[in-house]
Amino acid sequence: MAKITSVRGFRDILPDETPKWQRVEETIRKVFFNFGIQEIRIPVLEKTELFKRGIGEATDIVEKEMYTFLDRGNEYLTMRPEATASVIRAYIEHHIYEKDPVAKLFTIGPMFRRERPQKGRFRQFYQINVEFLGEEDPRIDAELISMLMYLLREIGLGDLKLEINSLGCDKCRPAFRKKVTDFLKNREEELCEDCQRRLVTNPLRIFDCKNTSCQEIISGAPVIPDFICAPCREHFEKVKEYLAILDIPFTLNPTMVRGLDYYTRTAFEITTRSLGAQNAVTGGGRYDGLVQMLGGPDISGIGFAIGFDRLISMIPERDTVYADRPNIFIAALGEKAQGFAFSLCNTLRRAGIRAEMDFSNRSLKSQMKRSNKLNCSHTLIIGEKEMEGGTAQIRDMNDGTQESVDINDTGSIAKSVLDTV
């Protein structure tokens, strides 16, 4: 029969790769714990309206990339393309703001966007998402960004480039929008079809167009930091000051607009040379109107999401096999020894030892081969003689030394394994 493969842009993360993901996630959880960021777990499926309103109808994500379907209940549902809107929905739905004026939340999980798959871009990808809610002070912007830089370094990333911009607020952005529209109106014909439409629906999105001729045109357009209002300007100046105090180098990128409409004021992205400038490893920003827009009180927020897949691809390979290998292989020869090894394996595992055996009762040579293949640190060899005498040799697979152990004394087997791991 013909085999069934995975869906384009959806991939399997195989057992060889998962230890790396687990280790990174461990580091992340540790850092978040130290910084007082609590975990929230949210559904993968939401009402489509949430993303339309949250991310913005005239964005690429909502216009072209969402996995949306009409549910049997005649309701439009969407596989979440990002986590922020969902986190805010939960924040409002459960009145989290009543419990604490400042909430620091993280969530890790898969997101879905129907983009064109390529290196570092998938249709199901994973994000590590953080939101700080309830604090407007520019110090929190700097604190969040500095925590993010620290986190990426802890994970082992170097060569990071932080770019920041201010996107203004709903008071100053309309004037800027008009400036850009006026500027582009003269060259409307030269814009791509998408951008001609964007000129009416969402002209700021033209800054993100990948089309070279649109890029050339937009490169001469007015830029947002020149038009932001005095309070936004002051906020941005302070963010820059605090970043400098925290020793975080940054580059100003006045054309960075981010792909989601909820952003206000501070926006940022981090790229590394290994991924190329196109592929940010993380991006985020402030979204002071979003909680209200989704039906909650007037509470400001700022957050980021790290592309987990991209992060993993940038971490140098370490000796993962060594760290994850089983502790002991029990080479059991003969029926009696096989039976004994079966329960010994079980007992050792319950004592915290990773034990393996081979049910095939093959020759010692092939069982030793299997032990080597699994990269076990120790092998215990039990045959008929050992069953009768009650002692067996345990071999250290690194240096070949052997030690005699009482096969009925699980504690001493465990000890001799753990002492040399």
Ligand code: HAM
């Ligand atoms: P975003 O810039 O759309 O922001 O995505 C954040 C990160 O997710 C990107 O920098 C990238 O590393 C990764 N990413 C996005 N799309 C893909 C893809 N198709 N394949 C692989 N990785 C991808 C957000 O999603 C915002 N919700 C971030 C945020 C949180 N802003 C405030 N709070």
